[in-house]
Amino acid sequence: MKKDIILSGVGGQGILTIAATIGTASLMEGLQLKQAEVHGMSQRGGDVQSHLRLSSEPIASDLIPEGKADMIISVEPLESLRYFNMLNTKTGWLVTSMNPFNNIADYPPLESVLNEIWKLPRYVTIDAEQVAKDQGSIKAANIVVLGAASLFLELKYESLQKAIEQMFAKKGKDMVTLNLKALKAGREYAEKKT
């Protein structure tokens, strides 16, 4: 098994939580992993990305080679475009939230952003904020996106659930319940759409 994943978003949107959840789940399944993160300057409202590599074999590079990513998981639509060059043209899936994070003056019209995504052969676009709101709080939008992506991860769904229980335990029972619901709602949406 081998999965190379690009995670993208804007500083503060919680892509590292997604990464940590997938990471925890893959460790439960005995996989090896490498995860390159962005810290520092760009966390100030700039674009952030993470390279997450899972494999049953030893992993060499911390960076995914261009054109080799099996997935892009993005919590922001414009940010997903930034890594199109990383995606495997023959097999790669893009899963992204449709909710723009508009903190720049020249944010392009949302439609033209989504149109670019919809040209790809394999994608899921999801109104993650609405889905999260329906489950109780917009805060869980990132986990909704993870839920949608989980369909293509080749990890056991139970492992992801367990990972969420572990990760959010410190924040209290309500947060665990909310995020488990968000995961499920995201997953069900992707199942319907594909």
Add this chain to the structure above:
Amino acid sequence: MQKLLLLGDEAIAQGAVDAGISGVYAYPGTPSTEITEYIQGLKQAKEDNIRSFWSANEKTAMESAIGMSYAGKRALVCMKHVGLNVAADAFINSAITGANGGLVVLSADDPSMHSSQNEQDSRFYGKFAQIPTLEPSNQQEAYNMTRYGFELSEKYGVPVMLRITTRLAHSRAGVERTKPKAQNKMRLPSDPKQYILLPAIARKQYNSLLGKQIAFEQDSFESGNNLYIDGTDKSKGIIACGIAYNYLIENFENQKVPYPVVKISQYPVPRELINKLCESVSEVFVLEDGYPIIEELLRGMLNKGKKVRGRLDGTVPRAGELNPKIVAQALGLEFSEGFDIPEVLTGRPPKLCDGCSHTDSFLALNEALKTYSKGRVFSDIGCYTLSALKPLEAINSCVDMGASITMAIGASDAGLIPSVAAIGDSTFTHSGITGLLDAVNNNSPITILIMDNSTTGMTGGQKSSALGKVDDIVKGVGVSEKHIRVIKPLRRTHEENVKVFEEELKYEGVSVIIARRECIQTMARRMKEIARLKREKEQVNS
């Protein structure tokens, strides 16, 4: 022991703790910050009384570590690459005094300048100081080599440099620990004069350092940190340093390279391995995630020997971080490409947070400066440097930490009156105080804005050495109390703040305006922490 999932930085921290350090000394700086933060948060470190609070700057950190080593205990000192410039005097001389307790100097480089003003290569400093340098290629090696570094330091009685780059610092992988070692007991140097670098002693010490060079190279040959991995195709030979090795093997099925490879993770580079490679192949490719140091040595000035390919002949781009594709292109291998990046994509540069106190400080300063010609604001390094961008476009320089006040002195001496310096609280105690003293002694006609957001914001909100001390320091250095003005940078105090700036800009002497309001990120974290403690207390009570 169980595997831990650690950042390269954290692997180094855990390695140092397990190597029995008694202290870590550091000033924050991306990408090195997480090393010290990890130790600060580690239960094991608390139980073992490992000191770990932040130093005022890299030089004070380095010197404190030298002191701990003098007393016979192991010390780790961490900084980002440019921090080593600040610590350079102490660092170079620590190679002359030698080390007593193990002393490891970690410098984290930032090729591609993700969060830095240059991409200098710390391996040059290792060579400059003539000490062994280690360059791990992955997280496990980072752990192992940190431990090895302390052994090496004590074996030869010299400081050892550990060099990493951003990618390893901020990438996570599984790391297996080995049995922790107890801390050293206090034990002063057997030669009581070793650390007194008077010329007569320094000469003796320097000769002793020179005498160890052969042993350093021999150690590099035998340690197992440098490997000769043979290959059947002798048309190319490859030297891969540190993390470049990963990008190399990533390009081959099952990570098996058909060419002979020398993997380098310890310097000085053993000539024997390099010679063996050069003798057996037609061309040598050098892959270094940094400056072309080995490549330049191999080529020599005249480049008349074996054909050497790398950054200097354009085989690899001259600047910037390596990656698998760059290595593939350099070696003429096939590489894949993804989809084209759509043209509608726009950049999303970092910016000041909504509600940041710096924005209000600069709005007031900009307005007060309207009546003067442009180009008079010398800034420093911190979040506030982002005020260079739209919409504020408030500053005209950012060179190195502490340069704001001193550049304003020079510019005002040249006739640019008034000149303005803009500096953060952490940067002020890092290296602004001595500049302020110069300004006072020079009676420079400058206005200094100290933006006291009571944190080290840019690097993630570490405790600032200046916390609660700025006013007293400014007074103590000799600024006239009449010209020390404290303002609260807010939208609603804008008018009065503009007036304060206007008044002080007119004054032809040193004035200091302290703009004090807590960083909103630090405040949010503080509030969360308070809420968490309250929750815990309630749980205990109920």
